[in-house]
Amino acid sequence: MIQMTGKTIIVSAALLIIVLGGLIYSYQAGYLFPEYLTVFHAGSLSIPLHRLGGEFSKVHPRIHMNFESSGSVDAVRKITDLGRSCDLLFVADWILIPKMMYDQHADWVLIFASNEMVIAYTDKSRYGDEINSTNWYKILSREDVAFGRSDPNCDPCGYRALMVIQLASIYYGDPSINKTLSEHKRTVIRPKSVELLALLESGQIDYAFEYKSVAIQHNLKYVELPDEINLSNWTMRDYYRQAKVTIIKGDRRVLIAGAPILYGVTIPKNARNVDDAMAFIRFMLSEDGRRIIEECGQNAIYPAYTDDPSRVPSELRGYVQRLLGEM
Incomplete structure (x- = not known):
């Protein structure tokens, strides 16, 4: 039989506390069970999105951001033509989402910034x-x-x-x-x-x-x-x-008419991490998020515009207003 002295018990308990503390810290810091957000985005959004991602990760350390930059049309095609999945899609022309993705690949769009x-x-x-x-x-x-x-x-x-x-x-x-x-x-x-x-x-x-x-x-x-x-x-x-x-x-021709430059975001239907994607959008539309967008040279829009508020998830409806006027 193994006999444990009081000193052994104290040392064992201390080691257990250290191990548990390390596990708790690792969990909180995101080293255990990390969650990932995959973001397809327009190249002109690289700097603001990386800044937003850095600040967002400070509040949500378990969430790891994966950014993939391309032209907006190519970003859409990754989903519609190549069948790839992402959790957030940011485009430099909001109309691409309803024109190329409704209703098979996305249901809604938020217009969050403008440019020239x-x-x-x-x-x-x-x-x-x-x-x-x-x-x-x-x-x-x-x-x-x-x-x-x-x-x-x-x-x-x-x-x-x-x-x-x-x-x-x-x-x-x-x-x-x-x-x-x-x-x-x-x-x-x-x-x-x-x-x-x-x-x-x-x-x-x-x-x-x-x-x-x-x-x-x-x-x-x-x-x-x-x-x-x-x-x-x-x-x-x-x-x-x-x-x-x-x-x-692809094998189709799409006519694009001139319009004001408005950036759009959606969560595609094949997204794997919808909850964290929603949290990122809410952060982007917060005062801190809008400040980052403005500092990067875009004009933040708040409340965000949308073509149809009824299509927007209920978690985001408090952040939107209907886009007035035809496009």
């Missing part, structure tokens, strides 16, 4: 000391100037760049602007707009069609465009509809 289009450039850019909000299209038209835009079939910033060009033709009363800029020989196209940044900063291109928030986040110079062109003004939505771009989705 600008022409980004650096100190290395040709004619950077000349360009302004009235002559930008003339500068970009020059044969020795190279500029970039993203692929409209992959990224909303790409089809918005084409819309900006179309609207410029209307605004300045010069139909040649559309043809000259959309067919410019030194145009560089990449799958998503943030991939143009390295080319811009290295001097391989002089200018890029970008979101204002991206220019701010990367400390770039930028030309602000008139409201009639920059897709920022909700009251000009009817005017923006004059611009139209057809994108290719």
